[in-house]
Amino acid sequence: MKIQKVLGMMSGTSLDGLDLAYCHFWESESGWEFKIEKTKEIGYSKDWRDRLKNAIRMSNEAHAELDLVYGEWLGEQARIFIEESDIPVDFIASHGHTSHHRPEDGVTFQLGNGQVLADSSNLQVICDFRSQDVKLGGQGAPLVPIGDSLLFNSYDFCLNLGGISNVSFQRDGKRIAFDIGMANMPLNYITEQMGLAYDEDGQIASKGKIDKDLLAKLNGLAYYDLPHPKSTGYEWFIAKVLPLLKASKSSNQDLLHTLIHHNCIQIAKAIHRHVTNPKNKLLTTGGGALNSFFIAVLQEHLGPTVEVVIPSKTLIAYKEALVFAFMGVLRSQQKINVLSSVTGADSDSVSGAIFQPQGIN
Ligand SMILES: Nc1ncnc2c1ncn2[C@@H]1O[C@H](COP(=O)(O)OP(=O)(O)OP(=O)(O)O)[C@@H](O)[C@H]1O
Ligand SMILES: CC(=O)N[C@H]1[C@@H]2OC[C@@H](O2)[C@@H](O)[C@@H]1O[C@H](C)C(=O)O
Numbered sequence: 001m002k003i004q005k006v007l008g009m010m011s012g013t014s015l016d017g018l019d020l021a022y023c024h025f026w027e028s029e030s031g032w033e034f035k036i037e038k039t040k041e042i043g044y045s046k047d048w049r050d051r052l053k054n055a056i057r058m059s060n061e062a063h064a065e066l067d068l069v070y071g072e073w074l075g076e077q078a079r080i081f082i083e084e085s086d087i088p089v090d091f092i093a094s095h096g097h098t099s100h101h102r103p104e105d106g107v108t109f110q111l112g113n114g115q116v117l118a119d120s121s122n123l124q125v126i127c128d129f130r131s132q133d134v135k136l137g138g139q140g141a142p143l144v145p146i147g148d149s150l151l152f153n154s155y156d157f158c159l160n161l162g163g164i165s166n167v168s169f170q171r172d173g174k175r176i177a178f179d180i181g182m183a184n185m186p187l188n189y190i191t192e193q194m195g196l197a198y199d200e201d202g203q204i205a206s207k208g209k210i211d212k213d214l215l216a217k218l219n220g221l222a223y224y225d226l227p228h229p230k231s232t233g234y235e236w237f238i239a240k241v242l243p244l245l246k247a248s249k250s251s252n253q254d255l256l257h258t259l260i261h262h263n264c265i266q267i268a269k270a271i272h273r274h275v276t277n278p279k280n281k282l283l284t285t286g287g288g289a290l291n292s293f294f295i296a297v298l299q300e301h302l303g304p305t306v307e308v309v310i311p312s313k314t315l316i317a318y319k320e321a322l323v324f325a326f327m328g329v330l331r332s333q334q335k336i337n338v339l340s341s342v343t344g345a346d347s348d349s350v351s352g353a354i355f356q357p358q359g360i361n
Pocket of ligand 1: 011012013014015016160161162163164165184187188197198199200201202285286287288290291292317320
């Protein structure tokens with residue numbers, strides 16, 4: 001039994017920080033197995049958060065420069081983590097940070113240059129998991145469903161509550177998945193105005209009340225009626241959601257309360273549409289799983305047919321980094337790691353660019 005030892009690196013849309021998950025993978029008679037051996041979250045400084053957030057508006061030159069500088073920073077973080085944990089690593093699988101995602105225009109870009117990362121960590125790097133799928137006409141997202149299908153198939157549904165919410169499930173022998181809409185992105189936008197990183201356990205939101213007008217407008221956003229495959233991101237938030245929040249006269253408390261109900265209504269709607277069993281287990285991960293008010297409202301909207309299952313804090317926080325590490329393993333073995341049933345691409349693919357260190361450091 002060969003164990004693959006991989007460092008997965010992930011920076012998500014909520015811009016809270018970089019997740020590092022050192023994982024072991026091996027194949028048994030019952031399929032793929034994994035263990036998350038060591039983890040670390042490196043919170044972004046205000047400077048990094050601002051640079052990554054503003055990448056969407058940068059000139060090509062500034063964007064290219066940021067790609068290199070961020071790749072170097074990722075390499076440094078990997079090096080420090082590996083040294084302090086004293087772990088043998090076969091290779092790094094890095095998602096990077098999405099700066100642009102407009103698959104309809106054939107565009108997706110994850111910052112964190114692979115060659116620079118390989119050189120500064122002195123390890124083989126697999127990255128750029130999305131662009132081949134977009135070239136094949138797919139959404140390039142979500143990608144974690146390959147992991148849901150091969151590592152978490154005992155659950156009826158897998159839900160991620162990051163900046164964006166997405167869901168995945170098996171239907172007629174195929175994995176289906178899509179971005180439902182928002183999760184923490186608009187909540188963090190509001191709490192940022194209040195000088196807070198986020199609303200711990202939804203304490204502020206829980207004291208608010210529903211702004212009915214805003215709720216109706218949010219629920220009326222056209223994205224929700226699009227059929228899957230579909231994916232969304234910061235561009236949609238800025239163009240369609242932010243103007244609605246800015247136009248509302250409600251207090252921050254009421255905005256947070258309304259946004260959580262809105263998110264949960266849309267999540268429940270998306271899941272109910274695909275429920276086929278009387279009882280379903282919904283594995284729920286991503287930072288939103290730590291927000292007890294969000295989870296209580298979600299369970300209320302889902303009702304008794306769908307049970308929200310909250311796993312360990314490690315899995316909540318590091319499932320995405322784990323799955324990108326796993327996608328690296330599949331890539332290194334020339335196995336399919338991006339599913340066209342999820343993304344709508346012309347075909348499944350073995351995605352990810354491979355970079356070898358050139359011994360510069
Ligand atoms: N205790 C908590 N109470 C409330 N919210 C929390 C708590 N812990 C984390 N969060 C929320 O979770 C967010 C981080 O979630 P996560 O790390 O899953 O997002 P991400 O991976 O960046 O997003 P995506 O999956 O969309 O790329 C924080 O920004 C915060 O909004
Ligand atoms: C383009 C991009 O980075 N999309 C992210 C984002 O964050 C959540 C959601 O939107 C999902 O589609 C995806 O990330 C996860 C990790 C995925 O690909 O499964």
